[in-house]
Amino acid sequence: MMTENKSKVLLCTCGKQLGLDFGLLEDNVGKLKLASTIVVHDTLCQEQGLSVIAESLKENNGRVVIAACTNQKIQPKIDEFLRNRGLNPSQIQYVNIREHCAWVHEDVNEATQKALDMIRGTLARSALSSSYETARREVPAHVTVIGGGIAGIEAALSLHKFGYDVTIFEISDDLGGHVAKLPVVAPTGKPGREILSGRLKALENSSIQVLTNTRVKFIEGEMGNFTVHYSIESDEEQTLTTSAVVMATGFKEFKPTMMDEYRYGKSPDVITQFDLSQMILSGNLKRPSDGGDVKEVVMVQCVGSRSEDYKRDCSKLCCTFAIDNSLEILKLVPDAKVRVVYMDIRVPFENEMIYKESREKGVDYIRGRVSMVWEEDDGLHVKFYDSLLDQYFETTPDLLVLSTAILPSDSLEELSETLGYALESDGHIKELYGKLRRTETRRRGVVAVGAVTHPQFVFESITDAQAGALIIHNELQGGKIERVARGAVLNVDDCVGCSLCAQQCPRGVPLMIEQTEAEDEEQKILFKASIETLNCHSCGVCQSLCPTGATQLCFLSNEQLWEQIKATLEGAGPDYPITLCFYCEECSVSTMDIAGTRHMTYPASTRFIPVPCAGRISIIDILKALENGASTVMIAACEKDRCHIGGTGNEIAQVQVNVAREILNAIGWKGERVDMFRMFSAEPERFVYAIKIMTKRAKELGPTPVHQGTAGKWVEVSE
Amino acid sequence: MVEVNDTLSGPVLIIGAGVAGMTAAIELADSDIKTILVEKKQTIGGNALELYKAFPTDDCFYCFEGSRFRPGIRKCFYRSAMLDNPNIDLRTNTRVDEITGNPGNFKVKLTTGPMYVDPKRCIMCGLCLKRSGAFSLISPQCQPQAVFYDPSLAEESVKEIEKECPTKAINLNAQSTEEQVEVSDIILATGYTEMRPVNMDEYGYGKYPNVITQLELARMLDPNGESAGALIRPSDGAPVKRVMMVQCVGSRDENYNLYCSKICCVFALKHANIIVNERNGIKTTVVYMDIRTYDRHERYYREARESGVRFVRGRVHLVRPNPDGSLDIIVYDSLLDRYLSYNIDLFVLSTALEPSEEDETLQRTLGLNTSSGFVAPLDLANDSVVAGDHVYVCGAAMGPAEVPESVTQARAVVSKILQGRQ
Known part of the structure; x- marks a missing residue:
């Protein structure tokens, strides 16, 4: 190793x-060949300690290893301190000697040894680190909204106020969607048209482009550079370049023609709630069969x-919808x-209060099910079961109104093929994360709003x-994207076009690009991957799957991880069997840190290596750990x-583990x-x-073939 | 004092640091807008921090959204680093005392209780925790990550500890402080309070220790809680065998709140499923009027029926304690038109979600519309998050809300504020 790859090591005693055993640590770390100097400090996270870190960045090309408490807590503070001083913290590596060592092991010597091994490993990772910085990218400040219902209109107006050019694509001949047809919108008590009118006026007075009778056929590209392929009526295909897409295609009302029990589509007096809404809106509440009074x-x-046969879940809106329509009938x-x-x-x-009002006004609620519907000469007959009275009743209503399910709109599946968002089993667009990221989709740059993800009330949409x-707006930043370029970087020369990365990236970032300009005739037919690092979520799945190492995280290359594995496991043998644990820096690091905060104890014969996501770990990484002496x-x-x-x-990661196990077996x-x-x-x-299981197995399974000297060495095949 | 130059660049005051308030603060911070985030408790996180598992995702409640400051889809709450975010001025243990001034330039008086431990200095090294019971960790997830000092438990040793604290984070003589800040916008994110039905004699809450609320049950189910996740009778610590x-x-209920609290059915069934599936052999019965598992939450109802949770449509008629600590409960079953008698160990009340105590004063001071005691939007048909001129509302402050709803509303608020500043 070259001397400039050494790192300064900062050890924090956490207020003593x-x-x-800090004396032992200092001595031993000092002997490590990749450590330049060592500083033992009592409170690195405080003002004076932060200055020590800032000073340390000036040596060794900014390579610093900080052994302290969890980086999950101190790193934001350190990064902020350094950035404010114009320093780049990207080459600082952290070792958690508090929550992952001192607080969870009873034996000080064992805990100290573990800390030493992990510092050695981290020094190896640090030696191969490279810095990354904030990068800038300009993209068109244009957003496409698909669907001209209330959600689409509101999204377009909001984006317009943010300063974006917006195009709305609407498949029907008019804007407004379902809301336009509602006589009353819960819980406002106002008709749908009134809720729309101000917005439609604002649209007219804006530069927002509205394309009605327009069908979006497919969309290709990625955030910052999507191409929308569409046709107006049946004219030929046109294209539009846009930076992001809002999916707002709403929902469709279930038409129960296949449910024989309700006679929908057979008897004209059997209608849906939306049919009823339109009758009320037009003031023409009559029996469809003969125009008789209702x-x-x-x-x-x-x-x-x-x-179980149609939609398993509740459609949420139909009860309120039915009650509103009941009151309108009255x-x-x-x-x-x-x-x-x-x-x-x-x-x-408070919709409960509308329910109460309807009961007071005489709407009758029967808990039970309709058992049969049929027509006779005198009209429609309905038989229903009242489960509270345990009795059957028969009646001859003028109208039978079905509160049918709210289903996803058509064409979601078709567009998903090129737009790359995921779908729920019920056909709606799947939210990126149901708790905190409801309007985002799997695909970066594609947002889903309104009923396209699940049934929503108007005000919710x-x-x-x-x-x-x-x-x-957060993603596009007005068209001038500025973000730290921390993510996957593709070396296109090494790409063999296998497309594993494009297929498996959780956010759909890699694109497969046809090599039309290749000089070599044979290359011309090939597709090669292309990765926009600024769109990357830095998990490393592409890296663990890439057969040639063409795509690698700029902050954790294959070499870096392998060197870290090797250095961490230096001296690992059969006498003190070691369990190496790769942990993701998401739920896993939290679980481990909290185990530490709670001072839970577990065996110290464990060594930890952080990775951004478990998906970063490849079969080779696992085998490397065993090759270097892990039990x-x-x-x-x-x-x-x-x-x-x-x-x-x-x-x-689970697949990689399963395959690794098969190979080992x-x-x-x-x-x-x-x-x-x-x-x-x-x-x-x-x-x-988990740690207890794995350390127990390490003991019980005994020395590995590596320990016994019976294993053949892994050989890297180089061209 | 924070100076406001014009209404387009001034800081935003966020009252309440639960899910909604935190989301608003993080989103505004991402767009370089300064916020003052006020929380009356010692730790932020609000009600969600005590909920153990979250619906609809069934993971722990301890996550918050990733941001430009902490990139990613979501981050564990304990590492939210809200205290370190340069755009967020987090004030825990703080109340809003008075709001004067005009929309766009509000003058707000804040009172902060004694800060015995400076959260910015505390490193949780453990020195004080080891030496005196007056210092404690509210939860391993608490945020800010700092120890809490309770002066009522102070011993002689605390003075030495104050001296020895490696970062001098402790100040035993700390006093309340007052400050006036100027802000251009106010976001109300005061959340909800779970109703404590001490006045409802029929359920025996507050009288019989084995009658608890759903939030109290959530704390009991939390492996990080006092009982380490075990379901035990508060009266004698005996394992619970039957839950109602x-x-x-x-x-x-016309005597209390007319509205439906919206999330209690999901909340209860989530707990029922955890009890039946993960705490072996505990029988669970749910007494209801209508099960309201809206939308995809229907899954909880399906799972509960499949797991063997029993449902009785009706009302509780009578609760009677037994000498052995168990409770006899008589339930009217409206489907069978019959009274049924049960013997149970733990009686859990799905109580109403009510407005926070400070809401009324705030609503009055700011002249806001209200409905059922919650903040009502100025014009629901137009915007559901705008409560007044330069006043916004999100989360359960405007009525019972799930975590994802609170998050979306908070983002909508930020969206409105930013649009107004373009």
Whole structure:
């Protein structure tokens, strides 16, 4: 190693409270060949300590290793301090000697040895680090909104106020979507047209481009450079370049023609709630069959919703919708008899008061199910079961109104193929993360607002659209993107065009580009990957899958990780079997840190290496750990379906672990030396449990073939 | 004192640092807008911090959104580093005393209780925690990550500890401080309070120790909590074998709140599922009027039925304590039209979500619309997050809200503020 690859080591004693042998650490770290100088400090995170860090950056090309408490807490503070002084903190590496060593091991010597090994490993990682900086990228300040309903309109208006050029694509001949057809919008009590009117006027007075009767066929490209392919009526295809896409195609009402029991589509007097809305809106509340007066109405809730055969979930809006329409009927025909047959009446918050009002005005609620509908000469007959009275009743209503399920709009699946957002099992667009990132999708630069993700009330869709506009503004920053270029970098010369990265990236960042300009005739037919580092979420899934090492994280290359593994495990042997744990810096680091904060204890024969996401770990990384003397290898990852990166990093890791185990079993190395565990920061005992299993296995399985000297060495094949 | 030059660049005051308030602060900080984030408690996080598992994702509640300052989709709450964010001025243990001035230039008087431990200096080294019971860690997830000092538990040793604290973070003589700040906008994110039904004799809450609320149950189920996740009877610590939950306590009730509290059904069924599936052999019965698991939350209802949670449609008629600590409960089953008798160990009330105590004063001071005691939007048909001129509202301050709703509303607020400043 060259001398300039040495790093300065800063050891923090945490106010002299840390139960480690700092004298021994200082002596031994001083002997490490990759350590330049060592400073032992009592409080690195305080003002004076921060100045020491700032000074240290001036040596060794900015390479510093900080051994202190969890970087999850001090790194933001350190980064901020350094950036304010114009310093680049990107080459600082951290070792957690508090929550991961001193606080969780009873034996000071063992804890100190662990800290020393992990510092040695981190020095090796540091030696190969390169710096990264803030990068800038200009993109068109144009956003495309698909769907001209209330959510789409609101999103367009918000984005316009943020200063973006906006184009709205609407498939029908008019804007307004379902809201335009509502006589009353809960809980405002106002008609849909009134809610739309101010917005439509604002649209007219803006430079927002509105394309009606327009179908979006497909969209290709990536955030900052999407191309929308569309056609107006049946004219030929046109294209538009845009930087981000808002999906706002709303929902569609379920038409229960296949449900024989309700006679929808067969008897004209059986209608849906939206059909009823339109009758009310037009003031023409008559029996469709013969134009007779409407005196008696039966409404049925949950038609197609909460049903194993159609839609499993509740459609949320239909109860309120039915009650609103009941009250509208009573306004038009005060002596009408309205019955609502339901399973559970679901009216959130103050909608409960509308429910109460309707009961007081005489709407009859029957808990039960409609058992049969048929037509006779005197009209429609409905038989229903009342579960509270345990009795069947028969009636002859003028209208049977079905509160049918709210379904995703058409064409979501078709567009998903090129636009890359994920879909829920019910066909709606899948939210990036249901708790905190509802309006974002798997694909960066594609936002979904309103009922396109799940049924929403009008005011909720408006809120959604405003929030969605903010998300896009955060991403595009007015067209002048400025972001730290910390992520995957592709060396296109090494790419063989296998497309694994493009297929498996959790955020859909890599694109496969046809090599049309290649000089070599053979290259021309090839597709090669292209990765925009500024769009990358830095998980490393592409790196762990890439067969040639063409794509690598700029802050954790293959060489860096392998050198760290090797250095961490220096001296690992059969007498003190070591468990090497790769942990993701999301749920896993939290779980481990909290186990530390709670001073839970576990065996010290463990060595930890952080990775941004478990998906960064490849089969080779696992095998390298064994090759260098680990007895067992574990990966700590996020829970199933709860990958922080976008949903799949942890599952990719699981596949890598499974394959590694198969390989080990095939060559007689015992696959159970490798395992993966799911972490959860509210349950820190999960980590302790996992570590105990793996250290026990390390003892029980005995020396590895590497320890016994019977293993063939891994040989890197170089061209 | 913070100076405001014009209404387009002044700092924003956010009252309440729960899910909604934190989200608003982080989003504004990302756009380089200064905020003063005020929280009356010692730790931020609000009600969500005590909820253990979250719906709809079933992971722990301890996450907050990633930001430009801490990039990523989400980050664990304990490492939110809110205290270190240069654009956020976090004031815990602080109350809003008075708001004067005009929209766009509000003058706000803040009172901060004694800050015995400076959270910016505390490194949680553990020195004080080891030496005196007056110092404690509210939770391993608390934010700011700092120890808490309770003067009522002070011993002689605390003076020495104050001297020895390696970062001099402790000041035992700390006093309350007052400050007037000027802000251009105010965001109300005061959240909700879980109703404590001490006045409802029929349920025996406050009288029988084995009658608790859903939030109290959540704390019991939390492995980081006092009982380490075990379900035990508060009366004698005996393991719980039978649980009964009752819905709509204080909600949909003319004597208390007319409204539906919206999230209690999901909240209760989430707990019922954890109890039945993860705490072996505990029988659980839910007494309800309507099960309101809206939208995809229906999954919780399906899972509960499949897991063997029993549902009784009706009302609780009578609660009677037994000498052995268990409770006899008589329930009217409206489907069977019959009274049923149960013997149970833990009776959990799904109580109403009510406005926070300070809301009324704030609403009055700012002249806001209200509905059912919560802040009402100025014009719901137009904007659901605008409560007045330069006054915004998000989260459960405007009615019961789930975490994702609170987050979306907070973002909508920030969206509105930023649009107004373009």
